[in-house]
Amino acid sequence: MIGSFQSMQKHVRTDSSRTVANVQVRLVVSDLTGTIRVTDLMLQGGSIATVWTGHASEITWSFDG
Structure with missing residues (x-):
């Protein structure tokens, strides 16, 4: 039996000058x-x-520039 489902979101700070x-x-x-x-x-x-x-079609367009 499947129990309850919980969605979690977490923001992680990064250094934009690094990869x-x-x-x-x-x-x-x-x-x-x-x-x-x-x-x-x-x-x-x-x-x-x-x-x-x-x-998928929206993601393709977002990288076209």
Whole structure:
């Protein structure tokens, strides 16, 4: 049986003068009985964390300049 679903957004400050070589995500849990399933991880540019995902045709146009 599937339990409740919870969406989480987190803003991570970065240094815009540098590039990202890799990303490590660590899930730390304490005092838990049960199962945690991480189903999706989305990295998104910008200063506001959203759950918006563009259509493939929109994403292509956004990189055309």
